[in-house]
Amino acid sequence: MTSTTPAPPFDPRVLKAPHPVPGAPNNWRRFLSFNTDAKVIGLQYMITALFFLLVGGLLSMIMRGELITPAADLVDPTVYNGLYTMHGTVMLFLFLFPILNGFNNLLIPPMIGAPDMAFPRLNAAAFWMVPVFGVILMASFLVPGGPSGAGWWAYPPQSIQNPLGHFINGQFLWILAVALSGISSIMGAVNFVTTIIRMRAPGMGWFRMPIFCWTAVAAQAIQLIGLPVLTAGAVLLLFDLSFGTSFYLPEGGGDPMLYQHFFWFYSHPAVYVMVLPVFGIFSELFPVYARKPLFGYHVVAIASFAITFLSLIVWVHHMFYSGTPQWMRNLFMVTTMLIAVPTGIKVFAWIGTLWGGKLRLTTAMLFSLGGVFNFIFAGITGIMLATVPVDIHVGNTYFVVGHFHTVIFSTITYGVFAGIYHWFPKFTGRMMYEGLGKLHFVLTFIGSQLTFLPMHAAGLMGMPRRVASYDPEFAFANVLASLGAFLLGVATIPFLLNLVSSWVRGEKAPPNPWNAIGLEWLLPSPPPAENFEHDVPTVISGPYGYGLGRPLVDDEERFVAKAANASTGA
Amino acid sequence: MTITTPNPAEAPAHSDHAAHGDHTLTGFVIFLLSESVIFLALFAGYAIYKTSSPLWLPPGVEGLEVIEPLRFTVVLVSSSGVIYLAERALHRGRLWQFRAWWLLTMAMGAVFLVGQGLEWAALPFGLGDGVYGASFYLLTGFHGLHVLTGVLLMGLMLARSFRPGNYDAGSVGVTAVSLFWHFVDVIWVVLFVLIYVWQR
Ligand code: HEM
Ligand SMILES: [Cu+2]
Numbered sequence: 058m059t060s061t062t063p064a065p066p067f068d069p070r071v072l073k074a075p076h077p078v079p080g081a082p083n084n085w086r087r088f089l090s091f092n093t094d095a096k097v098i099g100l101q102y103m104i105t106a107l108f109f110l111l112v113g114g115l116l117s118m119i120m121r122g123e124l125i126t127p128a129a130d131l132v133d134p135t136v137y138n139g140l141y142t143m144h145g146t147v148m149l150f151l152f153l154f155p156i157l158n159g160f161n162n163l164l165i166p167p168m169i170g171a172p173d174m175a176f177p178r179l180n181a182a183a184f185w186m187v188p189v190f191g192v193i194l195m196a197s198f199l200v201p202g203g204p205s206g207a208g209w210w211a212y213p214p215q216s217i218q219n220p221l222g223h224f225i226n227g228q229f230l231w232i233l234a235v236a237l238s239g240i241s242s243i244m245g246a247v248n249f250v251t252t253i254i255r256m257r258a259p260g261m262g263w264f265r266m267p268i269f270c271w272t273a274v275a276a277q278a279i280q281l282i283g284l285p286v287l288t289a290g291a292v293l294l295l296f297d298l299s300f301g302t303s304f305y306l307p308e309g310g311g312d313p314m315l316y317q318h319f320f321w322f323y324s325h326p327a328v329y330v331m332v333l334p335v336f337g338i339f340s341e342l343f344p345v346y347a348r349k350p351l352f353g354y355h356v357v358a359i360a361s362f363a364i365t366f367l368s369l370i371v372w373v374h375h376m377f378y379s380g381t382p383q384w385m386r387n388l389f390m391v392t393t394m395l396i397a398v399p400t401g402i403k404v405f406a407w408i409g410t411l412w413g414g415k416l417r418l419t420t421a422m423l424f425s426l427g428g429v430f431n432f433i434f435a436g437i438t439g440i441m442l443a444t445v446p447v448d449i450h451v452g453n454t455y456f457v458v459g460h461f462h463t464v465i466f467s468t469i470t471y472g473v474f475a476g477i478y479h480w481f482p483k484f485t486g487r488m489m490y491e492g493l494g495k496l497h498f499v500l501t502f503i504g505s506q507l508t509f510l511p512m513h514a515a516g517l518m519g520m521p522r523r524v525a526s527y528d529p530e531f532a533f534a535n536v537l538a539s540l541g542a543f544l545l546g547v548a549t550i551p552f553l554l555n556l557v558s559s560w561v562r563g564e565k566a567p568p569n570p571w572n573a574i575g576l577e578w579l580l581p582s583p584p585p586a587e588n589f590e591h592d593v594p595t596v597i598s599g600p601y602g603y604g605l606g607r608p609l610v611d612d613e614e615r616f617v618a619k620a621a622n623a624s625t626g627a
Numbered sequence: 628m629t630i631t632t633p634n635p636a637e638a639p640a641h642s643d644h645a646a647h648g649d650h651t652l653t654g655f656v657i658f659l660l661s662e663s664v665i666f667l668a669l670f671a672g673y674a675i676y677k678t679s680s681p682l683w684l685p686p687g688v689e690g691l692e693v694i695e696p697l698r699f700t701v702v703l704v705s706s707s708g709v710i711y712l713a714e715r716a717l718h719r720g721r722l723w724q725f726r727a728w729w730l731l732t733m734a735m736g737a738v739f740l741v742g743q744g745l746e747w748a749a750l751p752f753g754l755g756d757g758v759y760g761a762s763f764y765l766l767t768g769f770h771g772l773h774v775l776t777g778v779l780l781m782g783l784m785l786a787r788s789f790r791p792g793n794y795d796a797g798s799v800g801v802t803a804v805s806l807f808w809h810f811v812d813v814i815w816v817v818l819f820v821l822i823y824v825w826q827r
Contacts, residue, residue: 175650243661251654281657285664289672293765302754302761304672310682310758315672322668 091185093177094586096484098184099162103477105187106156107556112195113147114546116140121508121542124535129526137525138206139198139227145209146194146231149327150238153465155187156473157334158242161249161273163484167577168267170258170594172587175251179244186241194234197227205231208523210320213305213313217297224299232295239284239291246277246284258576258589260596260611267575267600268357272337275361276330279368283323283330290319317379321372329368332464333361335472336403339425342479343407344601345573346422347414351601353406360399367396377445378452386445393443397436404433419571420494421479427502428471435463438513455534456516459509467505474501474552481559482566486583489563493555500548507541568620574602574609579616581623592619655803659810666814669766673821676758685756690826691763692746699742700819703774706735707812710805717798722788729785732808736778743771763822770818773811780804 087097088104120140123131132140162180166173174180197204204227207216216228253274257266293304294316303309305316344351351357373381373389407429416422438460441447451457474497481489511534516522520531527535569578576596580588594610602609610616677683684690713728747767752760784800787793 176654179654243658247654247658247661250657251650255650255653281661282664285661286668289665289668292769293672296754296761296765300754302765303758304761309761310676310680311761312676312680312758315675319668319672 091181093173093181095162095166095174095177095180096584096586098180099159099164100484101184102155102159102162102187105184105191106152106159109147109151109155109191111549113144113152114549116144116147117542118546120144121539123525124527125539127527127529127532127535132525134525135206136203138208138523139204141523142205142208142231143194143197146235148465149209149331150235151187151191151194153331153469153473154238154242157276157331158184158245160269160334160338160473160476160480161245161277163480164269164577165249165252165273166256167483167580167584167588168270168575169253169256169261170576170589170596171252171256172590174248175256176248180248183241183244183248186237186244190234190237190241193230193237197230200225200227200230202226207231210317210324211294212320213294213297213316216294217305219298228298229295232291232298236288236291236295239288242280243284246280249273249277250281258593258596258610264355264358265596265599266358267337268340268351268354268361269334269337271358271361272333272340275365276333278362278365279326279330279333282369283326286319287323290316290323293319314376314379317376318372321375322369325372325375326365326368328461328464329364331469333364335428335469335476336361338472338476338479339407339429340403341575342421342425342475343410343414344603345479345571346417346419346425347411348417348603349410349414350603350605351406352409352412353402354599354601357403357406360402363399364396367392367399371396374443374448377448390443390445394440397440400436404429404436419478420489420491420498421475421571423495423498424471424475424478424501427498428468428475431463431467431471431505435460435468438463451516453522454516455512455520455522458522459512459516462509462512463505467509471501474498477556479571480577481556482570483577483580483582483584485560485563486566487559487563488566488570489559490555493551497548497552497555500544500551504541504544504548508538508545509541511535511537511541568617575600576610579610579613579620581620585623649799651799652803652806655806659806663810663814666770666817669769670817670821673762673766676762677825680758682757683759685752685759688752688756688759691823693823693826696742696746696819696823699739700815702735702742703739703815704812706732706739707809709735710808714801714805717794717801726785726788729781729788733778733781733785736774736781736808740771740774740778743767766818766822770811770814773814777804777808777811780807 087094088101092098092101119132120137123129123137123140129137162174165171201223202221205211205216207228211228211231219226219228253266253270293302296302297304297306297311303311305311305313307313340351340357371389371393373385374393377386377389438456442451442457442460478489478494481487515531515534515538518531518534520527520534566582568580568582570582571578576589576594577584579594594612594616596609597611598607598609600609709728710732713725713732716722716724716728747764752763754760754764781804784804787800
């Protein structure tokens with residue numbers, strides 16, 4: 058299906074309208090229903106997540122407004138504590154996890170040729186828990202005492218204080234929301250893994266699977282192993298907070314460090330739950346826009362599982378300054394540095410893919426390139442932080458904040474944007490406007506460097522994190538960071554405008570606008586409810602055969618013609 | 628990129644989009660593996676407290692009585708054998724025999740729960756008595772919740788077995804519940820060793 062493929066011969070067998078969605082309203086209202094179609098659920102996840110991106114972004118703007126001057130003048134320091142707690146929690150549990158599950162829902166079934174997820178109703182139930190715990194978390198702004206101020210780590214003893222004595226307090230709602238998020242994620246993980254294990258198209262062995270699916274399994278495996286541990290830790294926290302136990306209270310023989318272990322055992326790997334699918338997105342996009350096969354496909358695939366494994370044995374690097382014994386610090390310093398190996402392998406594979414390729418700088422490609430660029434920087438600061446003597450010095454400063462935002466925003470969220478620009482035509486049937494997209498990219502790129510680079514400097518100078526006021530010597534870096542953050546706020550305007558106007562009146566998308574190779578591009582845009590239905594192609598070669606001139610599936614021309622026909626006939 | 632020849636279709640072709648029975652079992656086993664990690668985390672927490680807490684047994688508490696809980700343990704563990712008999716009967720198509728063994732398994736689960744309730748009622752310490760009391764009630768309670776879930780699920784399966792044609796498409800539900808029951812039993816054995824046997 059490279060551009061050299063001759064025009065497919067007309068085949069009257071394909072003159073068949075795509076199936077209507079059985080029993081589902083085929084308009085916007087289906088997004089408000091308990092629809093079990095993975096493609097509808099995927100868009101539901103995405104729209105919900107983008108809404109919470111705006112909520113989390115608004116909270117961060119208020120924080121940056123506070124920090125533009127050294128004094129705590131805009132909001133009260135207690136309110137500030139609530140703001141960063143809610144900002145972090147919203148961005149992780151209500152923006153990134155849901156939007157990545159949106160990608161999983163949209164991409165996995167078409168990419169492997171399955172009609173839907175293995176358990177469609179479980180899938181819908183998992184999605185509908187997201188707005189439920191979203192509301193629960195937001196409600197903590199309304200309860201007496203306001204939202205939890207214990208940060209997204211929720212370390213005891215701060216997180217088990219309940220000065221007003223109400224049973225329902227901000228911290229209680231936080232635990233409830235995180236627990237529901239965990240249950241929803243486990244339900245999702247069971248579904249994604251089962252689907253990939255059992256529902257691949259004929260001929261699609263593991264080593265013919267697109268990298269996105271590899272990274273999805275690797276990431277969901279982390280959810281299955283890590284989330285239960287967080288849940289255990291959170292249950293003990295809930296008992297301490299609400300039922301007077303002393304799991305984490307030294308007065309009763311308990312140990313607050315145990316919470317930190319439980320928490321980071323999950324929450325370190327959780328960063329890989331978010332970054333692995335984005336590695337998948339980069340690995341999908343670079344071959345398309347460089348017109349070359351993915352460099353080192355097998356190694357990239359295996360490296361995903363190496364990351365899964367290593368990510369489970371590095372968590373103590375978040376506790377180097379928590380009174381951790383020296384032997385443990387040394388051990389975890391080494392494991393943490395090891396994780397740079399499989400990660401570096403992926404980066405080299407991307408560079409190898411780009412090397413000598415015919416680059417097409419679409420918006421999706423720009424976001425991918427920017428994301429990898431930023432990730433290399435964050436990987437270097439990560440290695441610095443993994444070094445115990447450095448971390449003792451800069452731990453708990455803005456250097457850490459700079460490090461993880463460079464990953465979580467400037468890499469992961471870039472990847473999310475790249476994925477949206479790339480697959481939007483496939484799932485909405487409309488093209489996005491490239492001009493607005495490039496404006497979005499330029500503003501985002503400048504904004505994120507302006508916001509997060511000065512944080513590193515402030516941290517190295519010694520500015521602590523989680524503060525509403527600071528010494529005037531840090532003022533310059535903070536003014537830059539605040540201006541950058543407001544620029545990032547402005548950058549979302551062309552993005553939202555683009556999403557809405559393209560979806561409503563954008564140009565109709567052909568089945569394969571980017572000339573990409575992959576099962577999903579053999580379907581009409583948007584794909585019918587059950588993708589290939591009973592006519593599933595047989596996969597006869599590995600993915601990413603760009604420039605190799607061999608078909609991906611048996612009888613490929615027929616599928617191309619069928620998709621083209623269904624699109625024009627729609 | 629060495630793959631050039633089509634390799635044998637290792638993935639099953641899916642002719643039907645509804646959740647297949649075998650998908651259900653795959654999914655359920657994945658879920659059980661994940662669930663077992665919660666217990667692993669709680670066990671690890673218990674072991675850490677037991678070995679390192681400066682305040683372990685609450686004042687006036689000597690330890691736990693072992694013989695009585697051991698009796699209920701025997702009941703619970705042997706119910707894993709009984710549920711196996713039930714499954715075998717079902718596979719041989721002896722529906723009433725299946726129901727009898729199944730009901731016996733439920734009864735044994737219920738006996739275990741009653742035994743645990745009696746033990747709880749007689750103990751001289753409570754949930755708020757230091758990290759020992761908290762750990763004891765949390766672990767046994769969390770496991771008890773699983774036993775209760777198992778018994779309720781078995782009740783559901785028993786009721787369903789009266790629906791005509793219920794087993795025409797296989798008996799995945801029964802297999803899944805019995806897997807769950809074995810899981811609950813294995814967890815209890817570990818828990819028993821950890822809490823009752825390892826006291827000194
Ligand atoms: C080569 C890869 C990486 C290394 C070696 C690394 C290392 C570290 C270390 C040692 C810390 C602890 C710093 C401290 O608290 O003093 C840290 C913090 C953090 N890292 Fe990374 N990191 C890497 C990649 C990532 C990625 C890929 C993500 C996100 C997807 C990420 C997200 C975070 C977050 C969120 C924190 C701070 C958590 C908090 O304290 O609230 N890191 N990193
Ligand atoms: Cu970490």
